[in-house]
Amino acid sequence: MPTDPQSALITIQAGLAQLSTLIVSYSFSAIGAVILLVLGYLVAGLAERSIYAGLGHIHGFDETLRHFFSQVVRYAILILVVIMVLGQFGVQTASIIAAIGAAGLAIGLALQGTLQNIAAGIMLLALRPFRIGENVEVGAIAGTVEEIGLFATKLRTAEGVYILAPNSTLWNQPVRNFTRNGVRRTDVTLSIG
Known part of the structure; x- marks a missing residue:
């Protein structure tokens, strides 16, 4: 200083x-x-x-x-x-x-599971195996598609039950789309006697 x-x-x-x-x-x-x-x-x-x-x-x-x-x-x-x-x-x-x-x-x-759902959601939105309003069955899940989001898809069963299915579950299983054909066959078994 x-x-x-x-x-x-x-x-x-x-x-x-x-x-x-x-x-x-x-x-x-x-x-x-x-x-x-x-x-x-x-x-x-x-x-x-x-x-x-x-x-x-x-x-x-x-x-x-x-x-x-x-x-x-x-x-x-x-x-x-x-x-x-x-x-x-x-x-x-x-x-x-x-x-x-x-x-x-x-x-x-x-966030591996969440990111897997996002990737599956993007694939579902891009490739469109089903659309909103269509009747689908994926594995044990069946119903009418109400909303397709990035994480999950909302479906409503014929009984009115609301289902929120993760997109990765829907993407990794075969999709049966009943609406796209226009005609749907139903098997009914009746017992007589």
């Missing part, structure tokens, strides 16, 4: 000069980060709307899948923008990307 006033003043001036240099350099980084965030937010919204509208032009493409895919694109862009902003401030983004990858792997393993 300087003891005389002259050297103390020089030390304070040098410290203020360094501080002003840091403030200017970080203010440019902060302004760039804000611009990047705003542009990223706008691009993510535009990409979401474009994907949603583009998939809407495909005949028979499911509304749930349109919404799902457009949201995935939006959040992927937003995550990329946040990583770019952090990189602008000197944060090592490679470690962040590795952490996101490891977290994704851990979440994927923890």
Whole structure:
């Protein structure tokens, strides 16, 4: 520590000069980060709307899948923008990307059954082995399809019983669709005597 006033003043001036240099350099980084965030937010919204509208032009493409895919694109862009902003401030983004990858792997393993239902739901919506209002039998489950979601499908039996079946169960078994033929044969056994 300087003891005389002259050297103390020089030390304070040098410290203020360094501080002003840091403030200017970080203010440019902060302004760039804000611009990047705003542009990223706008691009993510535009990409979401474009994907949603583009998939809407495909005949028979499911509304749930349109919404799902457009949201995935939006959040992927937003995550990329946040990583770019952090990189602008000197944060090592490679470690962040590795952490996101490891977290994704851990979440994927923890939610394996749920992700299997989502994948099966996407396949059911894309390939359409049955549609809403059709009468189907899948394994021991039989009824009229009321809703096909990403996780599960809602059916109602002839007796009026509500069934919520996981999509992976419906996807992994043969589907008997009684509505698509237009004609249905019923076997009735009568005993006489």
